[in-house]
Amino acid sequence: MREKRTAIDPVSLEILWARLIAISEEQAAMVLRTAFSNILRESHDFTCVVLTPAGDLLAQPYQTLPGFTRCASVVMKHFLERWREWHPDDVAITNDPWLAAGHLHDIAIAVPVFYKGRLVAFSANIAHQADIGGRGYSADANSIFEEGLALPPMKLYRGGEVAQEVLDIIGENVRVPDQVLGDIQAQIGAARLGARRITELLEEAGLGDLEEVSAAVLARSEQAMRAAIARVPDGVYRNEGIMDGF
Incomplete structure (x- = not known):
């Protein structure tokens, strides 16, 4: 169990934690307003989160898919294993189902948050895409190679410079490129807004970082x-789940 004590008082903690949740809610609202596909606008098949520099979850919205919230922390830790150095305006991306959310349709985006030259947080999201190529959203595939385009962890933006070739590859491999590329830009915009x-x-709070807030949130x-x-x-407790192939 976490034993670290922090100087932050309960009232200040509640205010700051509520602000972080509100930030994640605003990110989600931006995705809903700017997404191109109905899967995001109407089904809310996405989430937006605030993470610590170590990749631990701090805040998530109430209106999005709760199953993605743990995935966001897991994929962020894989990003951190991949890159030790982050720079302002970097954007990481992947849809690796073993590292992220379980199937290729779910694309994860993460943006580092810097304040006064220090990495203080990550703003991230995961969203289900309208298409990812391959056989489409089907149980007919016999291997992952039939399911669509796989994106290993990579930097889509490095210091604000876009890797346009990555977007071109995605666009060439999906049936509805306008929707998919539009939704990816909606994800990036929401993550940057969160940052x-x-x-x-x-x-506003006169803080240099979120370390005390993070420690208190995680401990509580x-x-x-x-x-x-x-x-x-x-x-003895038992449970049974049924897998449908999707």
């Missing part, structure tokens, strides 16, 4: 989860 809002929060979350588990009576 701006985080720096604005630090400026762990304590709450452990308390909930402790309330479950001892016994």
Whole structure:
């Protein structure tokens, strides 16, 4: 269990944590307003998150897919294993199903947040694309090579410079390039918005980083989860899930 004590008081913590959640909600609202596909605008098959520099989850929206929130933290840690150095205006991307959200249609985007020259957070999202090539959204595929275009972890933007060839490859391999490329830009825009809002929060609150807030959020979350588990009576519990091939 986390034992680290922080100087932040409960009232300030609640205010700052609520602000971080509001930032994730604003990111989600931007995706909904700027996405090209119905899968995002109407089905809300995406999430937007605020993460610590170590990739731990700090905030998520209420209106998006909850299953993606853990995936966002996992894929961010894979990004961090891949790159030790990050620069302002970098944008990382992948749809690797073993590193991210489970199938190729889900594209993850992450943007580093810098404040006064320091990496203080990541703004990230995962969104289901209208198409990713291959056989399409089908259970007929016998291997991942039939399911569509695979994007390993890569920098789509390095210091603000776009790798246009990556976007060209994506566009050439999907049936609805306008929707897919448009949705990717919506994801990038939302992540960048989150980054701006985080720096604005630090400026307004007079903080140099989110370390104390992060430590308190993670510690309280762990304590709450452990308390909930402790309330479950001892016994044997079973569950069954059905896989449909998608």
